[in-house]
Each structure stands twice: as structure tokens, then as C-alpha cells.
Amino acid sequence: SASPVTVLGLGAMGTALAGAFLASGHPTTVWNRTPARAEPLLPLGAVRAGDVAGAVEASELVVVCLLDYASVREVLDPVAGRLKGRTLVNLTNGTPEQAREAAAWAAGHGIAYLDGGIMAVPPGIGTEQAFVLYSGSRDAFDAHRPVLERLGAAHFAGTEPGLAALLDIALLSGMYGMFAGVFHALALVDTAGVPAEEFAPLLGTWIGAMAAGIPHYARQIGSGEYADGVVSNVAMQSAAFGNLLRAAEDQGLSPELIAPLQPLMARRVAEGHGHEDVAGIVELLRR
Numbered sequence: 490s491a492s493p494v495t496v497l498g499l500g501a502m503g504t505a506l507a508g509a510f511l512a513s514g515h516p517t518t519v520w521n522r523t524p525a526r527a528e529p530l531l532p533l534g535a536v537r538a539g540d541v542a543g544a545v546e547a548s549e550l551v552v553v554c555l556l557d558y559a560s561v562r563e564v565l566d567p568v569a570g571r572l573k574g575r576t577l578v579n580l581t582n583g584t585p586e587q588a589r590e591a592a593a594w595a596a597g598h599g600i601a602y603l604d605g606g607i608m609a610v611p612p613g614i615g616t617e618q619a620f621v622l623y624s625g626s627r628d629a630f631d632a633h634r635p636v637l638e639r640l641g642a643a644h645f646a647g648t649e650p651g652l653a654a655l656l657d658i659a660l661l662s663g664m665y666g667m668f669a670g671v672f673h674a675l676a677l678v679d680t681a682g683v684p685a686e687e688f689a690p691l692l693g694t695w696i697g698a699m700a701a702g703i704p705h706y707a708r709q710i711g712s713g714e715y716a717d718g719v720v721s722n723v724a725m726q727s728a729a730f731g732n733l734l735r736a737a738e739d740q741g742l743s744p745e746l747i748a749p750l751q752p753l754m755a756r757r758v759a760e761g762h763g764h765e766d767v768a769g770i771v772e773l774l775r776r
């Protein structure tokens with residue numbers, strides 16, 4: 490029979506996590522600070538614990554998904570002793586440093602610890618699109634992998650506990666960078682009376698084609714060599730980028746979502762790298 494699992498935190502995400510465990514037949518105990526949020530899960534078979542201690546004691550595997558690490562600490566500190574010998578999987582969004590602190594806290598209390606980053610929105614949990622990054626205890630990951638796979642594909646990033654958070658944040662950084670350009674583009678066509686919805690398919694196709702260049706840039710950033718396979722040198726791109734900013738200004742649109750790239754490209758050109766690829770701007774970011 491499927492192994493029991495406890496879910497602490499029933500926001501949009503925690504509710505989806507508990508729902509996925511219940512749908513695959515895992516006896517699921519839930520707790521939330523505001524108890525009423527457990528109600529939609531009760532007809533699905535969830536057991537509502539009266540307090541955190543009871544929730545923790547119901548399962549060897551405890552999944553926590555709260556707003557932030559401060560709330561995790563607030564909820565778990567009083568029950569640290571009861572978590573001893575169990576596995577804690579923290580799927581709350583945080584920084585690598587916060588993940589390392591949480592791992593150290595868990596180790597200090599004899600708790601097996603996995604930190605995780607959820608790469609899905611709540612309706613995507615338990616579907617083909619969802620994946621979750623984990624780091625920390627390899628033994629805990631191997632032991633609980635079948636249960637964790639109920640949420641989405643489970644990727645073990647490494648034993649360094651901050652790695653899942655780092656990869657999560659890298660993926661989100663890529664997403665927000667994409668959003669910045671996409672929002673700017675949609676606003677720009679709107680200034681000319683072109684409906685954003687009409688332009689959207691063209692933009693989607695273009696972004697997809699540009700994403701195909703990611704492995705090429707990854708090789709360059711990995712090796713620090715930006716002169717191989719250049720088809721669009723940064724001197725040319727820097728000149729053209731000025732047109733992007735001027736056109737936005739001319740249309741009455743602030744270019745602030747995309748503007749930070751310009752001084753970086755200009756510096757690469759000024760420092761003698763004009764013949765190289767634009768990915769070389771990464772060298773200016775390294776501290």
C-alpha cells in the first residue's frame with residue numbers, strides 16, 4: 490500500500506501537493522495555520538491534524554510548503570524534537586543560503602532533509618509538465634522518490650543543500666528576463682495600434698527560435714570563449730540596440746525593461762570584444 494505523507498501548509502501550492510498525493514492513494518495528513526483551508530481536501534480523503542505536532546507524527550515523510558523560510562522556521566522550531574528520525578522535504582521558495590541554513594538546522598535535530606524547488610504552477614502539479622528540483626540527503630531522495638514523483642518529475646540536483654534553490658532561481662531568472670522583453674515588445678506594438686493579441690503568435694515563434702541558441706551560449710559561458718561561431722557580433726548588436734531604445738522613446742514608451750543591456754554591450758565593444766558574441770557581457774557581471 491502507498492506510504493503515508495504529511496503536508497504542512499495548504500496555500501494554493503500545498504493544496505495542490507496534498508491533492509496529488511491523495512489522487513495516487515497516499516494516506517495524507519494535512520495541517521494549515523488557518524484550518525479552514527483543509528476543507529476542500531477532506532472529501533478527497535485527507536486527514537486534518539489538530540496541530541503541527543500531530544501532523545508531523547502521522548508520517549515518516551513530512552512535506553512543508555509555506556510562504557517563506559521564516560514561516561517554516563516559526564512552524565517547525567517548536568516540533569523539531571518530533572521530527573527527529575523523519576524526513577523533511579521543504580518545498581518553500583527561498584535562496585540557496587536559506588536552504589543551507591535549514592539543512593544545518595535539520596542536521597542539528599537528527600532530521601533527514603531535502604530542499605526543493607517546484608517548477609510548476611499549482612494546476613500543473615501531478616501533470617507531465619511539472620518538475621521538482623531536490624538537493625540535500627541522497628538517501629532521503631532515493632527512499633522517497635516514488636512518493637515525490639507523484640508531484641512531477643523528480644530531479645536530484647546534488648547533495649549540497651542549496652543547489653535546488655540555486656537552479657530554481659536560475660530558471661526563474663531566465664523566465665523574468667524573457668518576461669521583460671516580451672512585455673516590452675507587446676507594449677511597443679500597442680503604441681502603433683497593432684493589437685498585442687494579433688502580434689502574439691509572431692512573438693511566440695520568434696522567442697522559441699531564439700531559445701534554440703541557449704546551448705551555444707551555454708558552451709561559450711562555460712568556456713569563457715566568445716569568438717567561436719559568431720554570426721551576430723556584439724559591435725553590430727550594440728549599434729542596433731541603440732535603435733531599440735530610440736524607437737521606444739519615439740513611440741512614447743519607456744525602455745527601462747530592456748535598457749540595462751545597452752551599457753554592458755557598449756563596454757564589451759569598448760574593451761576590444763566587438764567581434765565576439767553578445768554572451769560575453771557575462772564577463773562584466775562576474776564579481
Ligand code: NDP
Pocket residue numbers: 498499500501502503521522523526554555556557559560563564580581582583607608609610611
Ligand atoms: P499562498 O499565499 O497561497 O499560501 C501561503 C501559505 O503559507 C499558507 O498556507 C499560509 O497559511 C502559510 N503561511 C504564511 N505565513 C505563515 C506563518 N507565519 N505561519 C504559518 N503558515 C504561514 O502561497 P502558495 O501556496 O502559492 O506558495 C507556497 C510556496 O510555494 C511559496 O514559497 C511559493 O514561492 C512556492 N511556489 C508557488 C508557486 C505558485 O505558482 N503558487 C510555484 C512554485 C513555488 P494561512 O492559510 O494560514 O495564511
